[in-house]
Amino acid sequence: MSLIAHLARMEAVEAGRAQPLATVRHRHLSARPLVLVPLTTAGEAGAPLGALVGTDPEEPRLLVVPQPRDRELRFAFLAELAEEVLPYVDGHTEAVELVEKNRTDPETGTKSRVEVELCADAPQLIVPSRAGIEYVRLLGRSTRFRRTAEQDPDTPYPAPPRVPLLGRWLTHYGERARVPGSSLLLAATDLLNRHWATGQSSLEDQHLGALLAWIDPAGDEPGAVGAHRAELGRDERGQLLCPPAGPATDPAFDNQLLAPAIEAYDRARQAVGAAEDGEAAEAALAGLHRAEREVRRLVASQLKPAWDAVWRALGLLRELPEGARVADRWTRDRWSFTAHRDRIAAGEPPQPRRDDAVTAAAKLAAREQAQGQLDAQEALDDPLVLAGRRLSGEAFTGEVAEVLMAWTESRRPAPRPLLTVRTEDRPHLDAGVRVYRSLGGKPQAAEFVAREEDGSLVLRLLDRMGRAKEPAEGTVPEKGERIAWTLFEHDTRVGPKLPDPEDTPWTHGGPPRSAEGELPDAVTPEDLL
């Protein structure tokens, strides 16, 4: 974190409420995102306890596993989740636009232009916190290798039909969330932390309730007071006033409320099994419904505050205008979504447990490029982000004091005007260093020539002035214009393209992939799934 961000935090301490870290919104927000608030059972990996899911803040769908250790109930939960998530995903696969792309024929090497489909919009998934993103990954991992009865009639515990597909989408979203600047799967805490600085540390900022107490306090209450209550405040029964935003539950909730309710549910189920006549069975069934309702009520009581908090966070973020280059990054997300849609349609197997060497290298390269691109784009979109780069000497803003026309000395002289720029900033410039400004959304390069005695900088413009001897109109800044220059490139350069897997030498390809694909996880009596 930069000094400017630290300063913002201290201003937040003094003011008692959060201070802006951005003047525009740097992430895409879908008009109709799908919010998912999951809860998990303590001590058990991938044993969901419940979830609230939906696209309408007023009408969440409540899914609950009344006995998390029961395999059947867990599958029922996943099937219900698939019923909520997959129609939402499928709703985005049909509407497409056609985009021209270059393609090189692998046989002949000839280049041609082809039209390919790009989904017009992509589904967006919002979870409360970073732990929620990890949980989406975990759910994806635990379900994508499951076999349905249709795929494998002999499988001992067949999964409901659409559950493996749900796993593949959740895996794709979880993986995409690791790409910097991507907006397919976002955590509400990350979104808020990107745009506001609170008067607490970044560790404490992971608590959604505390974060909102700083950013959107109730009345004039100081952020620290509200955040403290959100973190630690308990009612007379010892329950947290602001339950954690999942997926982990509060131990006091587990021990005092949930465990007795689940025990009651188990007893009620036994009573149903033990019922000997119709009347007793009916009474036992009624008891079972009551017990299940009680578990549902308890789980909902933990989920609802987080659900409301996520929508509140989204509302706050919608008040910020979207940054100019956000749509560009969202297009990349749409490409990512379209590509996965095509992989599923083509009947490709689920994502492997571990990436092979070639895929891993490609992913790392893509993430590195995305990070560079995100840093540059955020600075260009937002003067407050640019201020941080100016402070660190990676950018400067200055007024053009003088423009002197000059040309190259070749047979066809090209314009190379010299600009004198007055700035208070202190960029790290050496002779020959290139700087860039944004001209109609495209970068225009200049070269640092010298520093004048009064501290002004002399720059030589290098490109984007047209082919003629006289520069095209509007391509050379005028005297008095105030321009932001960056020392970093606006489009990060990437290394040479990685070869296709078939063309990767065996020294770099890693061990060969086994032909049979990935086997499902072994099911054991011990795992009590």
Added chain:
Amino acid sequence: MSASLDAGGSRPPQTTDPVPTPASRRRTRERLAELRGPAVPPRPLDARALAALAANPGCRRRALLDGAGVDKGALAARLGSPAPFGQSQFAIVRGNSFEAKVKADGGRELLRLFGVEDPGAVSVPDLSASGPEGRTARTALALREATAAGGWTLLDHPLLTLEVAGSPVHLEPDAVVVDPAGRWTVVEIKSFPMVDGAADAAKVGAAARQAAVYVLALERVAALTDGAEVGHAVLLVCPKDFSNLPTASVVDVRKQRAVTRRQLERLTRIEEIAEALPEGLSFDVRECSAERLEAAVEAVPHAYAPECLAACEMGFHCRSRAREADAVQTLGRAVRGELGGLTTVGAVLGAARGEHGDPEDPAVAALRRARALRQEALDEAGAAACR
């Protein structure tokens, strides 16, 4: 790193202080017992306390309270900032059944995870004894016997002692395995899953730091045992994927061991902290009033950082004190580094606004520039929004 750190693997930690005599040790022990409350049994250093030690070795308050064996959770509750730690009974049940499963079959299951298919007879000595001293002695005896016997031995929940800042603390690893060659290996059983051979890096790191402390404690016993050697690789046992089946991974803790060892050596000696305290202080949560406890806690300086919240029961109490003092550390350790001598939020903001501070001071100059740039950007955005 100096060569002496690792040269004598099993020597007790060196300090520059004069070697404590038995009499001075006894005095310290008495003083600590007095601080804890004579009727209160000392708390062993559990996993959380070890994590707190790693998170904040320089905190005197934590060092003294842990060294004296004070129940920090109870203390924090009395001070009105109860620690939010707790364990769900679901996790406890699952953890216990998992540990029982790992240690099932007379230790054979665990040795299978070691990669030993046919260990022959596995001895699992009974380590129960009265009192922590008795259990420690019993553990040391069992370790000596196992090393001499030259077979496979599994020690279930042995009790070890380690000198932390001049006072002995008790440690209880999940298990220690002795192999026929006399090598002792710490076994750490955790309930977080290893999915596709990889577990949460932060959790593995915490387990490795914890195991490193056990390795250091074992080395003290090994130094007195012929033919014994303590393995610097520990066995981490976790549930596999989404099941309750154990899987294991060997974790090299040499680095964590060296770091912990250096931290332990550099700890301010608890006796010094204790001696600097005024007479009559007490942390006896059963006997003292909240005001007295509060005064006692305030007498020992803390070194709060946000990491404490996840590791130390006193974290929230110290945070409110640090916030009252307007300390910049409340915003994170990294914040301190760039601010030079400015330690309070008020001083930083005052310097940034130009109200005080030396403009020649690079930290002050940077702050003023940062503020000016931030203000300019906000004004620019505000003007753009108005247009």
